Amino acid sequence: MKHLVVASVPAPGGTIPLSGSDAHYLLQVRRLRRGDFLDCTDGRGRVCRALVSAVTGEGLVLTVQEILGDAPRREGASEASPGGAPLEVLVPLLKGKLFDRVLRQVTELGADRIVPVVTRHCVKRPPREQAELRKKNQRWETIIREACQQSGRRCLPELALAQELPALSGQGPGIVFHELASRGLSREAVAGLWAGGGPRRVLTGPEGGLSSGEVSDLAGRGWLVSSLPTPVLRAETAAVAGLAIVLHLQSELDLPSRS
Numbered sequence: 001m002k003h004l005v006v007a008s009v010p011a012p013g014g015t016i017p018l019s020g021s022d023a024h025y026l027l028q029v030r031r032l033r034r035g036d037f038l039d040c041t042d043g044r045g046r047v048c049r050a051l052v053s054a055v056t057g058e059g060l061v062l063t064v065q066e067i068l069g070d071a072p073r074r075e076g077a078s079e080a081s082p083g084g085a086p087l088e089v090l091v092p093l094l095k096g097k098l099f100d101r102v103l104r105q106v107t108e109l110g111a112d113r114i115v116p117v118v119t120r121h122c123v124k125r126p127p128r129e130q131a132e133l134r135k136k137n138q139r140w141e142t143i144i145r146e147a148c149q150q151s152g153r154r155c156l157p158e159l160a161l162a163q164e165l166p167a168l169s170g171q172g173p174g175i176v177f178h179e180l181a182s183r184g185l186s187r188e189a190v191a192g193l194w195a196g197g198g199p200r201r202v203l204t205g206p207e208g209g210l211s212s213g214e215v216s217d218l219a220g221r222g223w224l225v226s227s228l229p230t231p232v233l234r235a236e237t238a239a240v241a242g243l244a245i246v247l248h249l250q251s252e253l254d255l256p257s258r259s
Contacts, residue, residue: 001030001149002149002151003038003040005148005149006040007042010064011067012067016063017062018061018062023058026038026060034054034055035052038050041154044155044156045070047067047068047069048064049064050063050064051063069154071154085194086200087110087246088113088115088199089115089243090117091103091115092117092118093122093126093162094207104143105239108147109244109247110153113160114157114158114159115163115168116160117164117165118164119165119205119210120165121206122206122207123206126162133161144157170221171201172201172222172223173198174201174202174203175190175193175202175203175226176204176223177203177226177238178205178209178215179209179228179231181227182227183227185226185227187249190253193224200246202246207235209235229245
């Protein structure tokens, strides 16, 4: 774990009390003791170095020693480049734990916003009951938090509520990866698509892929349809590979990219 995500980071001298699972992990797994140091972030760009100043029956207390960074992400901007538009990843609801795996990996790669999306061939559907939906989102937010702690990201990506693809298709520009596309993605194509500004979206299909009708609708709305390097990938692999390709091409342009 690179750092711990906490609710807020106070000024030097302020304290951060920890209990529950965070305290258990730090004390029983990391074996931190009084006098040890730990970096913390509030998930919005403020990072500090803290000292384990006390271990109590309920957990432990951290005392902030210094602020290491205080650059909150501007609304509508990318974490990697405050002047650039955010990168949104539309992740189809996959079966079993596959969605959880993709959620973790696109967070580690640097997605600024993650949108669970329901497409025609999705087997999995979001819960209908609000209580179940909240429970599901809380678990997904925990996965995102853990991925940020592991990868060292300072800002938590936003997690949107699950949406049907037709409601999102008009919110371009975007890149959709599909096995029947005639050509791969190029730097020039990415530069041209992103030139209009606004959020940048990346979409891949679920198990069974996107339907031809869905792809045609996206293309008609200005989305760029591109192929991946290999003809057929598992849905969970395609989602991560697609984002990685876009990030790599952005890094070769004068466009915001992960550093």
